[in-house]
Amino acid sequence: MSDMVVVRREGLYCVPGDFYIDPWRPVERAIITHGHGDHARYGHGHYLAAAPGVGILKSRLGDITVQGLEYGEQIVHNGVRISLHPAGHVLGSAQIRMECGGEIWVASGDYKVEADATCTPFEPVRCHTFITESTFGLPIYRWEPQQQVFDDMNAWWRKNAAEGRASLMLCYSFGKAQRILSGLDPSIGPILAHGSVEPLNRVYREAGVPLPMTQLVTEVDKADIRRSIVIAPPSAAGSPWVRRFGDFSDAFASGWMLLRGARRRRGVDRGFVLSDHADWPGLMQAIKATGAQQVIVTHGSIPTMVRWLCQNGLDAKGFETEYGDDEAQDAAAAGAAAEGVTAEPDPIAARWAVTEAADAARAAGKADAGGEGGNA
Ligand SMILES: [Zn+2]
Ligand SMILES: [Zn+2]
Numbered sequence: 418m419s420d421m422v423v424v425r426r427e428g429l430y431c432v433p434g435d436f437y438i439d440p441w442r443p444v445e446r447a448i449i450t451h452g453h454g455d456h457a458r459y460g461h462g463h464y465l466a467a468a469p470g471v472g473i474l475k476s477r478l479g480d481i482t483v484q485g486l487e488y489g490e491q492i493v494h495n496g497v498r499i500s501l502h503p504a505g506h507v508l509g510s511a512q513i514r515m516e517c518g519g520e521i522w523v524a525s526g527d528y529k530v531e532a533d534a535t536c537t538p539f540e541p542v543r544c545h546t547f548i549t550e551s552t553f554g555l556p557i558y559r560w561e562p563q564q565q566v567f568d569d570m571n572a573w574w575r576k577n578a579a580e581g582r583a584s585l586m587l588c589y590s591f592g593k594a595q596r597i598l599s600g601l602d603p604s605i606g607p608i609l610a611h612g613s614v615e616p617l618n619r620v621y622r623e624a625g626v627p628l629p630m631t632q633l634v635t636e637v638d639k640a641d642i643r644r645s646i647v648i649a650p651p652s653a654a655g656s657p658w659v660r661r662f663g664d665f666s667d668a669f670a671s672g673w674m675l676l677r678g679a680r681r682r683r684g685v686d687r688g689f690v691l692s693d694h695a696d697w698p699g700l701m702q703a704i705k706a707t708g709a710q711q712v713i714v715t716h717g718s719i720p721t722m723v724r725w726l727c728q729n730g731l732d733a734k735g736f737e738t739e740y741g742d743d744e745a746q747d748a749a750a751a752g753a754a755a756e757g758v759t760a761e762p763d764p765i766a767a768r769w770a771v772t773e774a775a776d777a778a779r780a781a782g783k784a785d786a787g788g789e790g791g792n793a
Contacts, residue, residue, distance in 0.1 A: 419432070420432070420546075421433060421497075421515060421517060421520060421522045421546070422438065422515070422522055422524065422546075422548065422713075424736050424737060424738065425437075426442065427440045427441070427442040427443075427444050428440030428441050428442065428444065428447075428738070428739075429524065429548070429736065429738065431497060431515055431522075433495060433496055433497050433517045433518075434494050434495045434496075434497035434499070434515060434517070435495050436448060436465075436494065436495075437461075438450065438513055438524050438526075439455075439456040439457070439526065439740070440458070440461065441455070441458060441738070441739040441740075443458075443459075443460035443461055443462075444461050444462070445461070445462040445463065446461070446462065446463050446465075447461040447462075447463070447464050447465070448464075448465045448466070448499070448501075448513050449464055449465070449466040449470070449474065450466075450504065450510060450511055450512070450513060450524065450525070450526025450527070451466075451470060451473075451504065451506055451507055451509060451510035451511065451526055451527060452466075452470055452473035452474050452477055452507065452508075452509065452591060453507065453527065453591065453592070453743045454477070454741075454743075455739070455740045455741040455743070456526060456527070456740060457474055457477065457478065458478075459478055459481075461481070462482070463482050463483075463484070464478075464481055464482060464483040464484070465483070465484050465486060465499075466483060466484075466485060466486070466501075466509065466511070467485065467486060467487075467488060467501045467503075467509045467510070467511040468485035468486060468487050468488075468509075469485075469488075469508055469509040469536075469537065469624055470485075470508060470509015470510065470511065471483055471485040471509070472509075472620045472623060472624060473507075473508055473509050473591070473617070473620055474509075476616055476617065476620050477591070486499075486500070486501050487501075488501055488502055488503055488511070488537060488540075489501075489502065496517060497515050497516065497517045498515070498516040498517070499513065499514070499515055500513075500514045501513060501514070502514055502523075502540045502542050503536070503537035503538060503539055503540045504525060504526055504527065504528040504529075504539055505528055505529045505530060505531070505532060505533070505536060505537070505538050505539030505540075506526065506527040506528050506529050506536070506539075506592065506693050506694070507527075507535075507536055507591060507592030507693060508535060508536045508592070508595070508620070508621055508624055508626065509536070509624075510526060510527065510528070510536060511526065512524065512525045512526060512528065512540075512542055513526070514542050514544065520545055520546075521543070521544040521545050521546075522544060522545065522546045522547075522548070523542045523544040523546070523547050523548065523707060523709075524548040525547065525548060525549050525550055525703070526550070527550050527552065527693070527694055527743070528549075528550065528694070528695055528703065529692070529693050529694055529695050529699065530695050530699040530702055530703055531560070531562070531563060531699065533563060533596050533599065534596075534599040534600075534626070534627070535592075535595045535596050535599050535621060535626050535628075536626075539703065541703060541706030541707060542707060543707060543708050544707050544708070544709050545709060545710060545711060546709055546710075546711040546712070546713065547704060547707040547709035547711070547712050547713070548712075548713045548714075548715060548736065549700065549703070549704060549712060549713070549714055549715070549722075550694065550695075550714075550715055550716055550717055550740075551700065551714045551715065551716065551717030551718045551719055551721075551722045552672070552692075552694045552716065552717040552718075552742060552744065553672055553692060553694050553695065553696050553697065553700070553717065553718075554697065554700055554714070554717045554718035554719075554721055554722040555697060555718050555721055556697045557675070557697070558672065558675065558696045558697045559696050559697060559698060560672070560690065560691075560692060560696045560699075561690065563596075563600065563691065564600075566600070566670075566689055566690065566691045567597075567600030567601070569689060570586070570597065570600065570601065570668075570670075570689055571600075571601060571602045571605060573666070573668065573687055574601070574602075574605050574606070574646045575602075575605050577665075577666045578605055578606045578643070578644040578645075581643045581644075581664075582643060582664050582665055582666055583642055583643055583644075583645050583646070583647060583662040583663070583664075583665040583666075584645070584646040584647065584665065584666055584667075584668070585646075585647045585649060585653075585654075585659060585662060585665050585666065585667040585668070586646055586647065586648050586649070586667075586668050586670060587649055587650065587651045587653065587654055587667060587668065587669045587670070587685065588648065588649075588650070588651070588669070588670040588671070588691075589650065589651075589671075589743055589744070590611070590613050590614045590617055590650045591617050592693050592743070593670060593671075593691070593693055593744075594610070594614045594617065594618070594648050594650075595617065595618060595621045595626065595628060596691070596693065597648060597670060597691070598610075598618065598628045598629060598631065598648065599626070599627070599628060599629075601629060601646065603629040603630065605644070605646070606641070606644030606645050606646065607632060607637050607641050607642075607644065607645040607646075608629055608630065608631050608632070608645065608646055608648070609631065609632055609633065609634050609637060609642070609645050609646070609647040609648070610631040610632070610633065610647075610648050610649075611647070611648060611649035611650060611653055611658075612633065613649075613650055614631075614648050614649065614650065615631060615633060618631055631648070634647070634661065642661075642662060642663075643663075647662065647665075651669065654667065654685075666686045666687070667685045667686055667687075668685055668686060668687035668688065668689055669683045669685045669687075669688055669689070670688075670689040670690075670691045671688075671689075671690075671691070671692065671744045671745065672690060672691070672692025672694060672696075672744050673744055673745055674688030674689060674690045674691075675690045692744055693743070693744070694744065700722070704726070704731075709731070710731060710732055711731070711732045711733070712726050712731050712732070712733045713733070713734055713735065713736050714726075714733060714734070714735045714736070715735070715736045715738045715740065716738050716740040716741070716742070717742075719735035720735070722735075723735050
């Protein structure tokens with residue numbers, strides 16, 4: 418039987434359905450797994466996405482023709498039965514289930530198996546072939562329960578506030594920022610959001626996700642800023658915008674903060690290990706739950722995952738895609754990352770740095786995409 422989904426120049430392509438999944442070049446019909454910039458791009462004729470993610474797509478891509486599909490709702494297109502299922506990654510993230518001639522394929526997009534308060538939890542979908550991401554597809558990646566990370570974040574903020582110092586939390590504006598907000602203790606002090614984070618908070622609130630009150634820095638007294646936590650994209654680090662906080666402590670939240678080299682290169686006071694992607698046990702658990710005999714691995718640690726899955730009796734291979742790494746996105750760290758590539762003997766950290774440099778270059782190339790330093 419020939420593959421239902423293949424890689425074309427434009428992106429992942431469903432052959433019988435004649436549509437693309439998260440294409441990286443403009444196409445007529447695109448199904449979008451989620452709104453991160455490397456998966457949801459400009460210029461397609463028609464977009465299909467999970468209904469809870471339509472607001473995100475519109476806020477990021479502007480005036481597009483987009484159809485929303487509720488999770489679990491089915492449509493048939495060119496003989497392919499299509500439905501979208503929660504991926505637990507960010508608001509509106511979906512796995513795409515395609516059924517044709519008794520064969521079932523599922524494309525995961527990005528996913529996370531631990532449930533959180535800001536999006537519908539990941540749902541395992543039975544299939545014959547599962548296309549999985551592998552951003553953290555190495556056995557060393559194991560996350561603490563998120564409540565532990567939130568407790569650590571609140572303790573850090575509380576200590577800074579007690580010492581009269583603002584806390585600057587650097588993280589990706591879409592998804593990570595809202596997840597962190599959902600875990601903060603508002604009794605500690607004011608919560609400020611950078612101008613590129615607040616519009617996304619609004620979309621989350623409109624979708625019914627409860628987030629604590631956030632304010633812009635211009636709305637808060639100087640004295641109160643010293644007790645505040647500020648949620649800002651990594652590109653804000655070192656910018657004139659952060660100078661108004663005077664003496665502050667900074668932190669970065671990402672799955673990559675597990676790596677000492679990554680923490681060092683970031684040059685922040687604290688690294689919080691918090692990822693919107695599955696860790697190694699999560700990837701394995703998700704793959705197993707699909708019951709799939711064939712697994713196709715995309716962006717991340719393709720060779721390691723493919724080797725591991727084959728050793729465990731599955732038929733596994735990789736797809737080369739142009740998806741990036743939403744956990745590493747950061748134009749401001751490009752210089753540091755480039756310098757770290759040769760100096761860093763750790764191959765994993767080096768790979769991280771290369772990815773980040775590439776993302777940063779891409780982000781710089783489309784600096785008109787918005788105020789958050791790109792979104793690769
Ligand atoms: Zn993503
Ligand atoms: Zn991705």
